[in-house]
Amino acid sequence: MLSKKQARFFFFGGTILVFIIFLGMTWDSIANRIPEQTHADALTPEVVAGKRLWDKNNCMGCHTIFGEGAYYAPELTKVIERRGEPYIKSVLTSPVPWAPNGRKMVAYGFSNEEAENLIAYFRWIGNVDLNGFPAKPDIEK
Amino acid sequence: MKYKSQKVAYWFFVACMVLLVLQITYGFIMAFAHLGYDGLHAITPFNTARAVHTNLLVVWLLCGFMGAAYYIIPEESKRELYSIKLAYIQLISFLLVGVIAIAGYHVNWWEGRKFLEIPRPLDYLVVINVLAFLFNILMTLWKAKERTTTAMVLTMGLVFAALLYLPGMIWFDSQTLDSFFRWWVVHLWVEGVWELIMGGILAYLLIKITGVDREVIEKWLYVIIGLTFISGILGTGHHYYYIGTPNYWLIVGGIFSALEPLAFLGMALFAITMYMRSGRNHPNKLALYWTMGCAITAFVGAGLLGAAHTLPQVNLYTHGTLVTAMHGHMAFWGAYAMLIFAVISYAMPLMTGRKIYNNMTGLLAFWFSNIGMIGMTLSLGVAGVAQVYLERKLGLSFMQVQKEIEVHFFVMIIAATLFSTGITLYLINFFRYGKPKDEAILSETEFESLQSQGA
Numbered sequence: 001m002l003s004k005k006q007a008r009f010f011f012f013g014g015t016i017l018v019f020i021i022f023l024g025m026t027w028d029s030i031a032n033r034i035p036e037q038t039h040a041d042a043l044t045p046e047v048v049a050g051k052r053l054w055d056k057n058n059c060m061g062c063h064t065i066f067g068e069g070a071y072y073a074p075e076l077t078k079v080i081e082r083r084g085e086p087y088i089k090s091v092l093t094s095p096v097p098w099a100p101n102g103r104k105m106v107a108y109g110f111s112n113e114e115a116e117n118l119i120a121y122f123r124w125i126g127n128v129d130l131n132g133f134p135a136k137p138d139i140e141k
Numbered sequence: 142m143k144y145k146s147q148k149v150a151y152w153f154f155v156a157c158m159v160l161l162v163l164q165i166t167y168g169f170i171m172a173f174a175h176l177g178y179d180g181l182h183a184i185t186p187f188n189t190a191r192a193v194h195t196n197l198l199v200v201w202l203l204c205g206f207m208g209a210a211y212y213i214i215p216e217e218s219k220r221e222l223y224s225i226k227l228a229y230i231q232l233i234s235f236l237l238v239g240v241i242a243i244a245g246y247h248v249n250w251w252e253g254r255k256f257l258e259i260p261r262p263l264d265y266l267v268v269i270n271v272l273a274f275l276f277n278i279l280m281t282l283w284k285a286k287e288r289t290t291t292a293m294v295l296t297m298g299l300v301f302a303a304l305l306y307l308p309g310m311i312w313f314d315s316q317t318l319d320s321f322f323r324w325w326v327v328h329l330w331v332e333g334v335w336e337l338i339m340g341g342i343l344a345y346l347l348i349k350i351t352g353v354d355r356e357v358i359e360k361w362l363y364v365i366i367g368l369t370f371i372s373g374i375l376g377t378g379h380h381y382y383y384i385g386t387p388n389y390w391l392i393v394g395g396i397f398s399a400l401e402p403l404a405f406l407g408m409a410l411f412a413i414t415m416y417m418r419s420g421r422n423h424p425n426k427l428a429l430y431w432t433m434g435c436a437i438t439a440f441v442g443a444g445l446l447g448a449a450h451t452l453p454q455v456n457l458y459t460h461g462t463l464v465t466a467m468h469g470h471m472a473f474w475g476a477y478a479m480l481i482f483a484v485i486s487y488a489m490p491l492m493t494g495r496k497i498y499n500n501m502t503g504l505l506a507f508w509f510s511n512i513g514m515i516g517m518t519l520s521l522g523v524a525g526v527a528q529v530y531l532e533r534k535l536g537l538s539f540m541q542v543q544k545e546i547e548v549h550f551f552v553m554i555i556a557a558t559l560f561s562t563g564i565t566l567y568l569i570n571f572f573r574y575g576k577p578k579d580e581a582i583l584s585e586t587e588f589e590s591l592q593s594q595g596a
Contacts, residue, residue: 008363029386034386073539103177104182
């Protein structure tokens, strides 16, 4: 029968072993794989400025990006491909709440430069290799 | 209650209850918005309601963990808390930071990173606050003659939770790296170190309620928390499937996430087995209900419902849909909210000397809130699955699908009303106890005291 000492060893030994593996995988991901998979060299000052705006206005509080965020407004990972830049710019610079089908978006009234930065950010996001996400709907296959 | 300083816990529990009511209020705002009634958009747009709802959840659960620790640690270490004054200062400052953060969310002051919206200057205050809390707990243990496994596991969970807050405070230019380390906080909290806290508190409650030998309970506690970390640490991989990270995370995350329910199954079997081995008929039935309910609902909500959409092949379609919200509601309710309710239900009669632990109000609170939560989970589940098929499989647009699934939010609001009724009844019972009294300090064991005085 298992003793308390053995149980303690199982906890500490198992945890330390798994954590070391996790750190190794993290290192490989960050140092070798993510820069290539996300085109880190394309992280221009405009893209970074777009990300700051994305964070500053808590866009993730309604939308999802990479499938992460809230589920109140559309997923924006491939929004450039889906909607095109002029449409996105109109939404971002709208002085009144954008309200497709009655669901309102806050009227941020971004300047032209801010809208360009956010579009640069979406363009960078859209080019990241996401292992097949979002999946193409059956009807488009 | 054996030590005067344990009374501090009461004010943490009061704070918990108030914050929970606020959390539910903002939940209703969100549900109505999903239904098409967003009349508060001008003052509380959806992203504000959402940030307040999720952050209040974290804040009241942390408040509950702290309260539980302030109640449990003195008793486990057989001495008074290191500093009562520090505990009160820490509570007040913790609440102040929380209130400022929530007010900030209403004026667009936040970081906009899911679950970690709190602005950076306030992050530093949180760190100072948590350090003060840990100092108090660690000093109590340091000066104690006895350090039980239960106390050490609980403390270990609290220390790791504090350490894991730090990766969430690093700025990244890349959305992928930002997300990668955000999950170090969020995932490794709720599917890692918080389970340590849960295990510690559950072990304490089972020792007290069932009377089973401490050595037996603590032995199995090690096994369960071992399973938690072995599956949960590499289980972080299920957040790294589709965020720009290498595809080996699909295999590693898939396998270890599939193992994650084992820890929760262990937790449920642990509670049931100890209850069946119990040689005593503990009079505090409500504490027993919430303790057993916590272990079982955590297995269903966090374990099974999590496993239902964690396989990469399934998650490719469910990722970023209401299916996640379905799992999230029952998981947090079962594993953590019910745990705090269990501690409060156990501690209140002992802190106040009043025996309101076997009444209809309390029983109805348990059943209404649980049935309500099951109803909310089901409605979110149906809405989520419908969303997956219509949007992800058939290719309908997001808003077209939202219109189709709107009705499920009507059902959710009905279930949430039942849930809120249960919470209201719980609050009524809670406030009927009144404040803790020094006369409630016992010289005999708590169980003996409850037996001799009767219900």
